[in-house]
Amino acid sequence: MNRKNIHIRLSEAKSSTGSIKDLDIKIGKIKGEQWEEKEGPTPFPDHTALRNWDRMLLTRYKPLYIPFCDLCCLCTYGKCDLSGGKRGACGIGMEAQQSRIVLLAACIGAATHISHGRHLVDHLIEKMGRRTPIDVGGSNVDVEAPMIRLVCGIKPKTLGDLETVLDYLESQVTELLAAAHTGQESDPLDFESKVFHAGMLDHVGLELADMAQISAFNLPKADPDAALVELGLGTIDAEKPVILVIGHNVPPAIDIIQYSRKHNLSGKIEVTGICCTAIDLTRFDPNAKIVGPISWQLRYIRSGVPDLIVVDEQCVRADLLIEAGNIQAPLIATSSKNCAGLVDRTDDDPDDIVRDLVSGVVPGVLILNPLKVGEVAVRAALESHEIRKTKKTSIIPTAEELIEYAKRCGGCMECTRACPNETPLPEAMKQAATGDLSFLADIYDTCIGCGRCDDACNKEIPIHSSLVAAAREKVLNEKHFVRAGRGAIQDIEIREVGGPIVLGEIPGVIAFVGCANFPNGASEVAEMAREFAKRRYIAVATGCSAMAIGMYRNEDGQTPYEEFHGRFDAGGIVNVGSCVSNAHISGAAIKIASIFAKRNLRGNYEEIADYVYNRVGAVGVAWGAMSQKAAAIAAGFWRLGIPVIVGPHGAKYRRMLLGRKDHDEDWYVFDSRTGEKVQVGPVPEHLFVTAETKEEAMVLIAKLCMRPNDTSRGRSMKLTHYIDLYKRLYGIMPDDLHLFIRSPADIPITMKEELLPILQERGLKDRIIPDPTLLKSQIRTQMGGRS
Amino acid sequence: MNRKNIHIRLSEAKSSTGSIKDLDIKIGKIKGEQWEEKEGPTPFPDHTALRNWDRMLLTRYKPLYIPFCDLCCLCTYGKCDLSGGKRGACGIGMEAQQSRIVLLAACIGAATHISHGRHLVDHLIEKMGRRTPIDVGGSNVDVEAPMIRLVCGIKPKTLGDLETVLDYLESQVTELLAAAHTGQESDPLDFESKVFHAGMLDHVGLELADMAQISAFNLPKADPDAALVELGLGTIDAEKPVILVIGHNVPPAIDIIQYSRKHNLSGKIEVTGICCTAIDLTRFDPNAKIVGPISWQLRYIRSGVPDLIVVDEQCVRADLLIEAGNIQAPLIATSSKNCAGLVDRTDDDPDDIVRDLVSGVVPGVLILNPLKVGEVAVRAALESHEIRKTKKTSIIPTAEELIEYAKRCGGCMECTRACPNETPLPEAMKQAATGDLSFLADIYDTCIGCGRCDDACNKEIPIHSSLVAAAREKVLNEKHFVRAGRGAIQDIEIREVGGPIVLGEIPGVIAFVGCANFPNGASEVAEMAREFAKRRYIAVATGCSAMAIGMYRNEDGQTPYEEFHGRFDAGGIVNVGSCVSNAHISGAAIKIASIFAKRNLRGNYEEIADYVYNRVGAVGVAWGAMSQKAAAIAAGFWRLGIPVIVGPHGAKYRRMLLGRKDHDEDWYVFDSRTGEKVQVGPVPEHLFVTAETKEEAMVLIAKLCMRPNDTSRGRSMKLTHYIDLYKRLYGIMPDDLHLFIRSPADIPITMKEELLPILQERGLKDRIIPDPTLLKSQIRTQMGGRS
């Protein structure tokens, strides 16, 4: 609302004369004073400004389209069958249609983060004023907004400055969304270029949102030693009143903490969370508890433990009102994006709202004011707890009930056929009917908590609850730790690792991000993160993946966050925070170019992306990527040339971006020193690829960390990990080593004897290592120096 | 680009002190001076601000969901089967999923118009400056931006002022789109409310875009006597170089006209257009020619007549590059939204571009600067024409070729099974094989030009081209007129018709809008428009429907635009313009409240919508509604309480908004004079409904024009039309008359004898006619006066 007034002032200012003109000039001066860095060619770019860069990547990594359905159903000319080369009534072909859907997903994803950013910034400005300074790391972070500097070419200092960025983002998202209209964009690669643009916008939005909340709520400021916080169903004291917060917008949850602090209730109530709100809440108050990732919603609620549920936005199950009703817990919706059909009580007296909630007169309410949510939630939870503790609220069957249910099962297989992971539920039920619950308990570990089995069952067995019942002991032992999200990476950290990363001597930065649509449960993410941390890569994590990593204990009983340090350095497992904190990962890559390599960031996207692509051995792993947001986040990495690996369900995103290592001609770069074209091999081989198993993913991670700029020492280290993992996991030697060995110096010393004969058979090369770039503009001889 | 600079200035201004604060105050004064009207409760509303209003409508008109597919395929947890009451992996149910898809469509539609508005305003500001005044009707139009006033609560005076509005719209669209993310909104009615919001935003965007282009290009300014322009394939002189422009963004086409004028080529080249660019171009230059609506793309291009094709955005077939290539016509893409995979030549020398286009070195180019498009298009068309006239460029078969093709047909029915309208092509082919082309020529009339038949044919018969071949004579005789789009409605027109409309004495305002997905060809729209114009309703039209109306001649050889006047008055057929001109229709409804009834518009949406809903007997007819834009436009009407009727394919929009006339309890309003609840009958009965046939549509139109505020004289007139049409078209008497007759005075005098016995049997009532409102806030006794 504030924002609107400003705009009015501005527009009406423009309609008057004289003095306003003077203002323009004065402001111009301020701008110059604030930031000396030279402005690059593309501040506030629209997608066509970076189209050439995109097409360069997309020529190397040609989209492989995987139709999820043969039909297009987006307009009333349809449905149209696009299979077999047919075109739709609007003339669209299958490839353009698939990329159009990808664009839609990326736009929804970007819109979600940007709109969340807008909501947050509006709220914080209203609360604290437009001039509230941005501070994400004090003196440790000078390059505090790498994405915004890079994309927008501005250097935001206050919350108010972020509104400029938001206006840009919203305008661009609207334009991209328009391109998905029937009869607009027709070319698959242009759709993909727009997807990249959406991804870039998304990362700007992410950065903006996390900067705002770190600054306003004083969340950990680039703190490698952020507190360890408790994680897991077993950590919750159900004797206390328990509030559950779910979603991705922390203000209402923070106001719950603030209210309870103010009323001396800290320690007397349990504030527990699922998804990113949980992560962000523990950044604010390490005494809050994280239940688990998105997939824990059904199992936790059905346990009956929460006395009151507060939902905000994003990744909130659409049936929570029903589930909450089943355990007689009132629900408070707090976001305009998810009004849940509830009556808007924002302007009502808290006494009335609490009374209605606790008495069950209404199943829930909508309250759009976080402060009021804080009060109502705490008061209603206290009362609700008193009432609920006298009742049976858990709807998880007892062991006896479970066995009776299991006896009903006729083995029709409908549950398996509804399960995304084809879990063998009927077999486990058969066993459970005999009293042996172990098979069901095993399935609990891999279950992603979607609940489709419940609906599929013709015998009305509450299947998901049965899994939880069977795994009761395990559930009670879900007691883990996760390091609170630290936020940004410090400049000094970048300064220290920049060289080793760019030279390849820290073999890679692996980002574990995204949702919980895991093919085999959360433990695989922990396993991968530990593997690479042990190998002294830098493992970074956010959101549900950061939680998944925490849900593991080694032989010494340590969680990975205890076992490994939290610095952005070799051998660390670094939880940067929630979904919006993903921008710190791309930001770190950018900061290497800026802080270590001294490249200008300001409005200079193409050069920096070229730098990151050719030099920074970073790989994203979104093992359980599920959502449109995940699609947008991945796209933001792609445009920077950072490859992303997804789990098997990730192929449902409808297309891969694959390189062809067997096409030598695809892998040339310019040597920026000479302008010469140099073959550098398939590094990185893919930009977006689905791995079938964690084993394949681990080998891919190691492989995709290679970059043209690797020194021989760096390359040989990277190859050591690749070969070692391949041999261990695949049981054989990889057959593509010759593609990565540019000269004998690249061969890992310890493997020389083994490798040399193989390589000699293929013809051992002796190629130079260029100063690599895809951009003609970066060739120094031609341009007379780069900067 | 300009816009961005402003925002920077602003944001940085906010970070300094003193003098800037003074500015705020000064500006505040300017604002007050500009507009005395009191600000209503909801300037720049987010969707929750009008949620109560929406829910009032949605309670009366409950959504009926019509799944277009049983699955949800939007995230990688899926696909999920939502049929039979099952919920998806995210917990969503079928109703929420269908409304979510409706929201996605409405967001895409609104984004398309808003982004077009942004593009246009940016372009015009760059060209003419931010202070270019807005002028849509000179002294004839004082309320020049009813939608913007109503929604935003501001009164834009210059192009620059529109940027404020755009920022708001983009921000809101982004928020709405975010709500469609997996795990966000869960309630169908809240999705619908968001759809309404998207529709309202869409109308603001439409108004903004048309205001900008009317002002900048001096298009007809609320001119009821705008020129008649030529329409139809038969009007084109193929001996001249012919340029075809397609889409919805007129600047490149205008620059084509400007360039040819400057180089004395006017009259020497033919500039022809399809879709809204054609409409808007003829508003600028009545010598340009309209080929026809969207469905004319394939037939016209395949005729080989266009020497060069310029495409901009929206409703541009995705296969035009292929189709253009087939007739050896170069193509110029001009919009960032549809880059079509072409190389961006915006910065190249026109000589080079023309050479490459004409020589066929490239099939087309992307040029993002309209001025350069103007030059390149004209020069390339001149040269292309010289080359093409020596070649066979038409790919429409000759009659002989057609007969040979027809002989191939084995009657497999695949074409019919691919045709949206199940046209009996095999039968017609069978006849054609004997040399009788008449059946095929008949099908040409109903064909919507989608081309799906071509792809379906196993015998590689170019079916669509065959239809055109069979209809050769008809095609050459497509010589019609359409009145150029007049733009807004004058205040004085509103003043004159406001009373008669609100009292019911002008029986209704019927808006024929939307695309060309007609079930039986374009002629049905003309037939409907003429029927109601003859009955002295006000018929208004835009876009493809405005063209469809023009493609008809009466027994005297007149097109409807010659037969009927163009004033916004009883008996007129009023072409207001292109898609973006739809806002003048909703704007006219609003202006009745403002100008005739003196209600405040400023930020006062709910009261005005309540006024329109209860008093203004307007109905939208989108007989061929196809696109997401059409969905958004319809939604904008719904929120104002204006019902929309769609053709049979419109049911594919996935839900209807239907009233239940058999539920007496649904049809109460408050009498704002007394606060009393009064039963007013089902008026209007539905908010969104599909009609099976034009006959059903006509009866529905007449019925849905009734409003609670009708005087007895008005109601009896409306009933006369309803009964008369029903009897003529249905062949029987309607059985629901008793619901619309509040007292004997409502009975049409000429039908009294016939009706009285029927009504008496049902129990003739004698109800008061209230001063109707749905809003408690409008009750005068309670609130102590309304204004």
Place this chain on the structure above:
Amino acid sequence: MSGQDSWIRAEMGGTKQASVISKPEVLMALLKKAKRPLIIIGHETISDRVRTDILIRMVSEFQKTQRIPILTTSHIAGQVMERGIRLSGVLGSMEIIDRLRDPTWNGCDGNGQYDLVFIAGFSYALGSLLFSALKQNAPQTKVISLDPKYHPHATWSYANMKTDSWKAEIDRLIDLLHSENTHQKMEEIHV
């Protein structure tokens, strides 16, 4: 591809497929189980000359032998009545779906909601949506497509077939409706 594919190829999308009416006895059995059957015929009953006679005859026999109420949609009421059929009502196609989903609707005669609905005479695309809407909104109701094109969203549907075969099927149905035996049994049910 077979007679059980969606007639308009792309109008698929149902996870359940209608059972095919293999013989008229199927319809008789459904009728026997039904408490409140209803027939809805759309405008193609009249506008599609190929179907008109067959549909009118069938509907008429249903009415005569089974006393099933008949509704028309769109504008064909007069023309249908001219062909000797009594109508229980005229509603828009969407309006009738909207009522069929409402458990509290009392039907055209005030005697309650219908449990078996025969549908014919619609364009394939619109018909498909009507079946889909009923499947979603009136899951307890059995919905039968009587047109000669397979409708996967119906509960029961004829397969895609040529007009001749369809006519033969309908003739068999009419014979069955006429057979005294059947008639009597139905009488018992409708007492």
Place this chain on the structure above:
Amino acid sequence: MSGQDSWIRAEMGGTKQASVISKPEVLMALLKKAKRPLIIIGHETISDRVRTDILIRMVSEFQKTQRIPILTTSHIAGQVMERGIRLSGVLGSMEIIDRLRDPTWNGCDGNGQYDLVFIAGFSYALGSLLFSALKQNAPQTKVISLDPKYHPHATWSYANMKTDSWKAEIDRLIDLLHSENTHQKMEEIHV
């Protein structure tokens, strides 16, 4: 619902349905027509114990009798080789699709693109996408699903069946592969 429904219920969406392999002779006929067959097996070949023995035996017989090249995806190469199978290559599942769509790809042995591809050993969801991707991107290639779950996007697929029935089918196939007659005929083709 039948054996010819998508095994994971919601993974439908194809306008064409795979033909069902009703008897092993079908596969032999396809092999006879093929110039360049290929077998791709995914990680469930090893991780799904139920299928391992059957698939390994089948693949092994294909290799012995028909000399069809075999590719593995993911990480199972070593374990497959331990079971006595020679591999022509190891690629990611997406990588192999990316090559199969490329008419200029020369195959693992440099002798050209493949025209008949047998696929087994994938999770249903991923397998379904592989078939869909091949249907779209390699329309000339015949793609056969050998797992006991119906894959509509394949060209030919087994119907959904129990492990026992599937095992019996595979046994019949192996018998056929062994029959001298067939063997000889295949030899002629592969000369």
